[in-house]
Amino acid sequence: xxxxxxxxxxxxxxxxxxxxxxxxxxxxxxxxxxxxxxxxxxxxxxxxxxxxxxxxxxxxxxxxxxxxxxxxxxxxxxxxxxxxxxxxxxxxxxxxxxxxxxxxxxxxxxxxxxxxxxxxxxxxxxxxxxxxxxxxxxxxxxxxxxxxxxxxxxxxxxxxxxxxxxxxxxxxxxxxxxxxxxxxxxxxxxxxxxxxxxxxxxxxxxxxxxxxxxxxxx
Amino acid sequence: xxxxxxxxxxxxxxxxxxxxxxxxxxxxxxxxxxxxxxxxxxxxxxxxxxxxxxxxxxxxxxxxxxxxxxxxxxxxxxxxxxxxxxxxxxxxxxxxxxxxxxxxxxxxxxxxxxxxxxxxxxxxxxxxxxxxxxxxxxxxxxxxxxxxxxxxxxxxxxxxxxxxxxxxxxxxxxxxxxxxxxxxxxxxxxx
Numbered sequence: 001x002x003x004x005x006x007x008x009x010x011x012x013x014x015x016x017x018x019x020x021x022x023x024x025x026x027x028x029x030x031x032x033x034x035x036x037x038x039x040x041x042x043x044x045x046x047x048x049x050x051x052x053x054x055x056x057x058x059x060x061x062x063x064x065x066x067x068x069x070x071x072x073x074x075x076x077x078x079x080x081x082x083x084x085x086x087x088x089x090x091x092x093x094x095x096x097x098x099x100x101x102x103x104x105x106x107x108x109x110x111x112x113x114x115x116x117x118x119x120x121x122x123x124x125x126x127x128x129x130x131x132x133x134x135x136x137x138x139x140x141x142x143x144x145x146x147x148x149x150x151x152x153x154x155x156x157x158x159x160x161x162x163x164x165x166x167x168x169x170x171x172x173x174x175x176x177x178x179x180x181x182x183x184x185x186x187x188x189x190x191x192x193x194x195x196x197x198x199x200x201x202x203x204x205x206x207x208x209x210x211x212x213x214x215x216x217x218x
Numbered sequence: 219x220x221x222x223x224x225x226x227x228x229x230x231x232x233x234x235x236x237x238x239x240x241x242x243x244x245x246x247x248x249x250x251x252x253x254x255x256x257x258x259x260x261x262x263x264x265x266x267x268x269x270x271x272x273x274x275x276x277x278x279x280x281x282x283x284x285x286x287x288x289x290x291x292x293x294x295x296x297x298x299x300x301x302x303x304x305x306x307x308x309x310x311x312x313x314x315x316x317x318x319x320x321x322x323x324x325x326x327x328x329x330x331x332x333x334x335x336x337x338x339x340x341x342x343x344x345x346x347x348x349x350x351x352x353x354x355x356x357x358x359x360x361x362x363x364x365x366x367x368x369x370x371x372x373x374x375x376x377x378x379x380x381x382x383x384x385x386x387x388x389x390x391x392x393x394x395x396x397x398x399x400x401x402x403x404x405x406x407x408x409x
Contacts, residue, residue: 016356030323033300037354038406040296045289058292062302069303117241123268126275143288162283168248187244193283194275201278 017081024072032069039082042164043089049159050093052152060096064089086164090174118191126198139201146196150189157182158189234258239269243276286405354407355399357390363397375403 023031036043040061047060068088075084147155160171161182172182239259245251246259263269282288355361361370364380370392371378377400378384389399399407 012356012359016359028323032303040291040299041286041289042406044291044295048289054292058295058298061291061295062299065299066302066306069306117237119237120240120268120272123271124275125271126278140288143282147283158283162280163289165284168250183245183250187241190244190276190279191240191272193279194272197279197282198271198275201282 014080018077021072021075021077021081024069029069032072035081036065036068036085039085042082043085045159045163046086046089047093049156049163050090050097050152052148052155056096057093060093061089064092067092083166083170086160086166087170087174090160094175118188120191121195122199124198126194126201142200143197146193149196150192154185154189154192157185158193161186162190234262236262236266236269239263239266240272243273246273247277247280284405285401286408287401355389355393355404356407357388357393359389360386361389361392362386363392363395368398369400370397370404371400372403375400377402 017035020031020035024035043064044057044061047057047064048054051057051060064085068085071088075081147158150158156175157171160166160174161168166174168179168182168186171186172179175182234255239246239262242251242255242259246256251259259273263273360373362373362375362378362384363370364378365383365385367378367380370387370389373386401408
């Protein structure tokens with residue numbers, strides 16, 4: 001199972017955010033900058049996954065932060081701020097996409113929700129992630145390129161779930177699709193990315209990299 | 219290599235083939251399969267090289283894309299964002315009270331800069347040449363360090379390699395001692 005954030009981190013972070021939100025609600029709006037700093041990339045990534053255009057994602061993220069600030073009094077303490085903020089960003093991106101599509105004839109996504117079994121195309125060994133993989137620009141570009149190559153419906157589910165760390169239920173709610181559709185699309189997205197990346201990251205691209213402590217088992 | 223294994227749970231027999239593993243790998247890694255099916259998948263992948271590659275690779279995809287460094291916001295993003303927010307906030311400051319708050323905030327910010335400057339000059343170097351400093355970890359957050367380690371973690375982080383002499387201290391103290399935040403468990407605080 002893939003580990004998530006520990007309970008201590010969640011608890012301490014949420015307490016800290018609650019205090020910041022209280023300060024903002026009391027009128028100290030400059031505290032908002034501190035509150036949103038850890039989420040700038042996340043909000044931008046959500047917009048980029050849906051709009052597929054950097055300039056639009058930039059505008060969308062800025063509008064989302066502004067809406068969050070204007071509506072901060074409506075934020076309920078029992079919710080996670082990150083989820084609330086991501087939901088605002090996704091809504092903003094979806095609204096922009098609907099406006100764009102009103103003027104465009106979009107190609108219909110093939111394969112519906114991605115029903116039908118997916119057969120991996122490649123069984124290359126990729127046992128560990130090189131510890132310096134993300135330090136290398138060319139590998140970050142390969143990862144971004146692989147993500148861009150996914151169909152829209154797979155990319156947006158993958159980004160919200162695996163990059164923005166929303167739960168399956170939160171992802172379904174944000175995109176207004178069923179939990180089953182999220183799971184099916186997520187499976188396909190993950191397997192397609194594995195097919196694209198395993199041959200390179202399991203060997204060719206990482207031949208000059210050292211590996212994380214624990215060392216390769218072979 | 220395709221295998222068919224039968225996993226028995228009570229009086230139920232569960233057949234797990236490679237296709238079943240591929241169909242359930244995502245749910246399996248999210249911990250969303252029944253314990254019986256999970257055990258059957260584990261049993262299957264122990265003897266199937268192809269499915270081991272699929273499960274390992276899929277796990278790596280999830281892990282590598284969860285790293286916050288993958289997405290870079292465009293150049294000038296924060297400046298434009300602050301300008302946009304500031305232009306919307308400023309309307310509420312045009313009252314006398316608003317100006318008072320702004321002035322007080324400016325004094326606090328200036329004091330904060332001074333404190334931060336003084337603090338940073340007195341701060342020791344990072345323990346690792348490869349570590350990345352961060353000022354966004356909540357200073358009062360309790361974190362885990364190892365005496366001989368170089369980074370600090372949240373409790374339960376799977377990347378705590380040195381399990382001996384672990385101690386819990388505040389993030390402020392950890393940073394003052396030259397520890398850097400773990401790029402995995404602290405990724406949301408790294409810029």
